[in-house]
Amino acid sequence: MTRDDIVPALRMRGVTLSFAAQGRRVGQEVLRGVDLDLPPGEVVGLVGESGCGKSTLARVGVGLLRPDAGHVILRDGTDLAASSARAVARLRPRLQWVVQDPYSAFDPSLPLRRSIVPVVRRQGHATGDAARSLAADALVAVGLQASHLDRLPGQLSGGQLQRAALARALLVDPEVLIADEIVSALDFRVGEEILHLVRRGARERGRAVLFVSHDLGAVALVCDRIAVMDEGVIVESGPTGAVLNHPQHARTQALLEAVPTLP
Numbered sequence: 001m002t003r004d005d006i007v008p009a010l011r012m013r014g015v016t017l018s019f020a021a022q023g024r025r026v027g028q029e030v031l032r033g034v035d036l037d038l039p040p041g042e043v044v045g046l047v048g049e050s051g052c053g054k055s056t057l058a059r060v061g062v063g064l065l066r067p068d069a070g071h072v073i074l075r076d077g078t079d080l081a082a083s084s085a086r087a088v089a090r091l092r093p094r095l096q097w098v099v100q101d102p103y104s105a106f107d108p109s110l111p112l113r114r115s116i117v118p119v120v121r122r123q124g125h126a127t128g129d130a131a132r133s134l135a136a137d138a139l140v141a142v143g144l145q146a147s148h149l150d151r152l153p154g155q156l157s158g159g160q161l162q163r164a165a166l167a168r169a170l171l172v173d174p175e176v177l178i179a180d181e182i183v184s185a186l187d188f189r190v191g192e193e194i195l196h197l198v199r200r201g202a203r204e205r206g207r208a209v210l211f212v213s214h215d216l217g218a219v220a221l222v223c224d225r226i227a228v229m230d231e232g233v234i235v236e237s238g239p240t241g242a243v244l245n246h247p248q249h250a251r252t253q254a255l256l257e258a259v260p261t262l263p
């Protein structure tokens with residue numbers, strides 16, 4: 001079987017979107033005919049300069065934004081772009097989204113266990129004490145402690161809460177995980193552990209991951225493939241080594257030149 005025979009977990013075709021102003025679609029298109037495949041078991045890095053449309057594409061990928069044109073197709077053929085809001089909501093467990101600001105991911109008034117243990121129960125993995133124990137294991141896997149389950153989100157640092165958000169998303173065991181700048185707030189060592197966890201999860205569970213980042217070092221470490229975006233268009237994509245070692249497009253070259261080097 002060749003790579004071309006593998007059905008992507010998520011296939012975006014011709015995705016085009018502009019934001020509405022005063023109820024009307026106006027202005028420049030933020031996404032312009034984007035084609036992007038997320039194969040199962042692989043981590044695809046999405047890079048590009050600030051404002052080029054990465055997070056917008058990420059939100060389209062999990063059905064939080066509906067494109068004006070194009071298709072967002074899951075492995076079973078479901079097109080998110082053609083599905084009702086209710087149908088997309090039902091699909092949500094198959095598509096998880098972890099974002100840079102982890103405080104937005106949790107109800108600030110609830111201890112983490114109230115946000116995480118029900119996920120274990122909904123997945124049918126366990127009930128009662130066993131569910132709490134699996135939730136605790138998930139926190140430990142991302143470098144936290146079981147006792148963090150009893151804390152409020154505001155009682156964790158941004159980096160700790162980021163890890164808790166990732167733990168919850170992984171518990172859902174989604175077909176597609178979209179990680180938008182998830183290691184930006186973490187120190188290098190913790191960030192690296194998280195990246196390995198994401199990569200292992202993709203490989204072992206056949207999960208497709210879109211890893212949005214401006215950090216080319218992180219991208220080089222975790223991604224099988226890279227897509228470079230510029231002004232709403234994917235200008236270059238390919239295996240990580242090829243794109244980083246032999247960049248073809250001026251935008252990719254500029255991103256590589258902008259990577260800081262130690263004196």
Ligand SMILES: Nc1ncnc2c1ncn2[C@@H]1O[C@H](COP(=O)(O)OP(=O)(O)OP(=O)(O)O)[C@@H](O)[C@H]1O
Pocket residue numbers: 019020030048049050051052053054055056057214
């Ligand atoms: N809800 C919105 N309404 C109007 N414009 C928006 C909205 N969200 C994003 N934009 C605009 O769309 C463009 C792309 O934004 P997006 O957040 O996708 O960029 P990005 O590449 O993720 O940037 P960064 O790396 O800084 O997070 C920007 O010009 C932004 O101002």
